[in-house]
Amino acid sequence: MIRRHLVPLLLWSTASYALANPALQKPLAGGSITPSVASGSKLHGRFLHITDLHPDRFYSQASSTDDDNACHWGKGSAGIFGAELTDCDSPLTLVNATFQWINDNLKGSIDFVVWTGDSARHDNDELIPRTEEQVVDLNKLLVDKFVEIFGKEDNINDTDPTNDFTIPIVPNFGNNDILPHNIFTQGPNRWTRAFSHVWRKFIPEEQRHSFERGGWFFVEVIPNKLAVFSLNTLYFFHSNTAVDGCAKSSQPGYEQFEWLRIQLHFLRQRGMKAILMGHVPPARTESKQSWDETCWQKYTLWLQQYRDVVVAGLYGHMNIDHFMLQDANEINMDIVTGEVKPMKKPQNSNHLSVQSSAEYLHELRDTWSQLPDKAKAERRDARKKKRKSKHGKFLDKIGGKWAERYSATLVGASIVPNYYPTMRVFEYNATGLHQSSGSTHKRAFGSRGAENGQRAAKTWKQRASTGPDVSDPWNKARSFKKHKFVKPKPPSKSQPPGPAYSPQSLSLLGYSQYFANLTRINAAFASAAPSSGPVFAYELEYDTRNDTIYGLSDLTVRNYVDLAARIGKYKLKHDDSSADFWENPGDDVDMAKKKKHKKKKHHKNRKAINKAWFTFVNRAFVGAKDEESLKDQYGFDEG
Numbered sequence: 234m235i236r237r238h239l240v241p242l243l244l245w246s247t248a249s250y251a252l253a254n255p256a257l258q259k260p261l262a263g264g265s266i267t268p269s270v271a272s273g274s275k276l277h278g279r280f281l282h283i284t285d286l287h288p289d290r291f292y293s294q295a296s297s298t299d300d301d302n303a304c305h306w307g308k309g310s311a312g313i314f315g316a317e318l319t320d321c322d323s324p325l326t327l328v329n330a331t332f333q334w335i336n337d338n339l340k341g342s343i344d345f346v347v348w349t350g351d352s353a354r355h356d357n358d359e360l361i362p363r364t365e366e367q368v369v370d371l372n373k374l375l376v377d378k379f380v381e382i383f384g385k386e387d388n389i390n391d392t393d394p395t396n397d398f399t400i401p402i403v404p405n406f407g408n409n410d411i412l413p414h415n416i417f418t419q420g421p422n423r424w425t426r427a428f429s430h431v432w433r434k435f436i437p438e439e440q441r442h443s444f445e446r447g448g449w450f451f452v453e454v455i456p457n458k459l460a461v462f463s464l465n466t467l468y469f470f471h472s473n474t475a476v477d478g479c480a481k482s483s484q485p486g487y488e489q490f491e492w493l494r495i496q497l498h499f500l501r502q503r504g505m506k507a508i509l510m511g512h513v514p515p516a517r518t519e520s521k522q523s524w525d526e527t528c529w530q531k532y533t534l535w536l537q538q539y540r541d542v543v544v545a546g547l548y549g550h551m552n553i554d555h556f557m558l559q560d561a562n563e564i565n566m567d568i569v570t571g572e573v574k575p576m577k578k579p580q581n582s583n584h585l586s587v588q589s590s591a592e593y594l595h596e597l598r599d600t601w602s603q604l605p606d607k608a609k610a611e612r613r614d615a616r617k618k619k620r621k622s623k624h625g626k627f628l629d630k631i632g633g634k635w636a637e638r639y640s641a642t643l644v645g646a647s648i649v650p651n652y653y654p655t656m657r658v659f660e661y662n663a664t665g666l667h668q669s670s671g672s673t674h675k676r677a678f679g680s681r682g683a684e685n686g687q688r689a690a691k692t693w694k695q696r697a698s699t700g701p702d703v704s705d706p707w708n709k710a711r712s713f714k715k716h717k718f719v720k721p722k723p724p725s726k727s728q729p730p731g732p733a734y735s736p737q738s739l740s741l742l743g744y745s746q747y748f749a750n751l752t753r754i755n756a757a758f759a760s761a762a763p764s765s766g767p768v769f770a771y772e773l774e775y776d777t778r779n780d781t782i783y784g785l786s787d788l789t790v791r792n793y794v795d796l797a798a799r800i801g802k803y804k805l806k807h808d809d810s811s812a813d814f815w816e817n818p819g820d821d822v823d824m825a826k827k828k829k830h831k832k833k834k835h836h837k838n839r840k841a842i843n844k845a846w847f848t849f850v851n852r853a854f855v856g857a858k859d860e861e862s863l864k865d866q867y868g869f870d871e872g
Contacts, residue, residue, distance in 0.1 A: 278663035282551030285647030289322035289354040312755030320355040333377045345454040349549035350407025350512035370555040401454045403674040405513040417467035418475045439461040466511035469528035478525035480571030514548035518596035526575035528821030533559040536640040541724035541731035546642040553853040554646040605630040635734035652857035654749040660742040711825040739790035743778035747771040
């Protein structure tokens with residue numbers, strides 16, 4: 234018999250709002266008007282990325298954290314705000330405390346929210362199997378939390394369908410927001426229909442039809458300047474056995490890329506930029522390939538061809554804080570067009586455990602160790618002068634001054650405390666983006682682009698289908714003609730690099746990473762008297778804008794390529810900058826001896842820690858793992 238659990242008491246009560254009329258959010262229109270004025274609010278040049286909350290109504294404080302108990306049963310160490318360093322999901326106390334912190338610290342200072350999915354608990358308890366009602370209910374819970382913070386009190390029930398929020402909020406499907414998890418069939422399906430209602434405040438009205446078809450949409454978060462695209466990465470997801478990649482015109486992954494190509498083309502024509510966001514990131518190493526290879530190939534091609542439009546790619550799912558690079562030199566047009574089927578790689582479990590995370594991070598580093606070596610080229614140039622310098626050859630290898638051979642994907646750590654709850658606030662260059670209060674906000678969701686895209690997509694569907702009725706292109710009884718692949722056009726050679734490459738308006742300047750140290754917080758709440766209760770808070774883990782180890786002057790791709798190359802260094806050579814490595818303090822190599830032999834190429838008795846690599850790993854786990862164990866597992870490289 235299944236035991237019943239009471240929902241944990243809310244630590245804070247928040248005002249509830251009546252939602253009599255379904256309404257859309259009100260995007261920013263720029264200008265210097267106060268947030269309550271319909272024409273928009275002043276831009277702050279900041280936005281929030283939050284992901285993988287995994288709320289769990291069955292979480293029980295002081296229960297067992299063992300996998301079999303999942304913080305639902307037994308007795309153990311499950312804390313009031315969650316069980317860090319376990320696979321337990323988030324108690325409602327953590328969800329409420331997180332949104333309260335956002336309300337107290339970020340409300341009124343950010344321009345929009347990127348919310349990259351997994352907003353329901355895992356199906357990790359056989360005694361309490363998930364139901365469709367639970368999954369939808371937990372997503373509604375988080376929608377209500379956003380309403381409490383960013384909903385407009387003075388006009389929440391007015392008749393304007395675009396005026397219920399002070400800022401845009403862009404949600405996304407996670408692989409645990411459906412049942413069974415990972416399996417998302419061709420649309421329209423019960424999940425696209427259900428979430429069309431759950432997210433009715435967030436999805437532009439003119440895009441609801443396409444959302445019901447495939448779960449993708451976009452929002453002009455800064456009208457006529459910047460759009461955020463919510464991609465349905467479950468159609469790219471290697472673990473989704475209901476679909477078959479992105480090369481066949483009969484597949485929803487193919488249609489999504491066609492839709493994205495058309496929309497990015499229209500944005501280019503309008504002089505706009507785009508942030509791409511999704512749940513599952515395009516991880517691709519020897520042991521971990523999250524996307525079907527045909528989808529990875531198309532995504533990398535699209536980023537290369539629209540590098541003047543796309544500002545960044547933001548994802549979640551993996552629970553660890555890191556980044557990855559896509560290399561345009563690895564694009565295989567035969568795979569993109571479906572002429573050749575890619576070789577299948579052996580796949581680990583979809584779950585990224587601590588052990589599999591270690592393997593994955595090491596593989597990233599191995600890949601980055603092969604990046605062109607900027608420091609090596611500069612050192613050789615200093616010694617020799619040739620017709621074409623080594624530095625010039627280095628620039629040729631990375632795609633020029635701006636490293637346009639590569640694109641970057643930024644992956645945020647989760648709220649669910651597999652390590653510590655984490656969120657990040659990005660800063661972007663808002664120079665020249667402030668519009669007059671008279672700007673047209675009725676088209677703020679990009680209706681022109683959406684309508685044109687729908688017309689173009691409909692034409693493609695008509696070409697693809699051989700049947701007389703093209704209203705349902707996913708009817709399996711209908712055959713498809715081979716659709717001629719359309720390669721996206723590259724940027725004009727006369728155009729300057731886009732904001733992902735060259736600092737300009739809408740370039741990402743940096744981010745502040747915030748975390749909640751649950752070890753300390755749970756202990757403080759457990760030992761404090763109720764009347765003198767401690768305060769739950771997120772604190773700054775690091776800020777890329779003043780981080781001396783990463784040394785990122787901004788988040789342009791060239792800076793990430795340089796950082797990846799530094800992370801990929803395995804050996805401390807005699808002419809390496811000491812700023813890149815820490816010497817092992819336990820070494821018995823004295824300074825005099827090092828000076829005597831400094832011209833030798835190898836120091837057999839010396840070991841060192843690559844600062845960038847060790848910091849990258851430590852931050853991947855949000856500083857929740859013991860540093861000494863990290864050094865043993867990740868730290869020392871041969872000198």
